[in-house]
Amino acid sequence: MESVLQKIDDLEMKLSFQDISIEELNQEVIKLNALVARQQQQMLLMVNKLHSIEPSNMASSAEETPPPHY
Structure with missing residues (x-):
């Protein structure tokens, strides 16, 4: 009988x-x-701050005129 009570106590402790x-x-x-x-x-x-940043005044590389030697 003690083993059953011990098992119940063990289960209660685990719970x-x-x-x-x-x-x-x-x-x-x-x-x-x-x-x-x-x-x-x-x-x-x-993200909101990045969206609110104004673009740079510098032209992009695609908009730049090529140097005179081209």
Whole structure:
């Protein structure tokens, strides 16, 4: 009879450990989701800034007139 009680105790301890592990993992997932959300927001800001930058006043290489020796 003691072996059955011991097995039940062992299972209860394992279940308790699993509950703790699941909660710790859940907290890490929450932190990572917040981090990803912040990074997405920062990326969006960077993309918007890049789109708002005015093009350079310099002509592109295709628009440049060739040097006189050509």
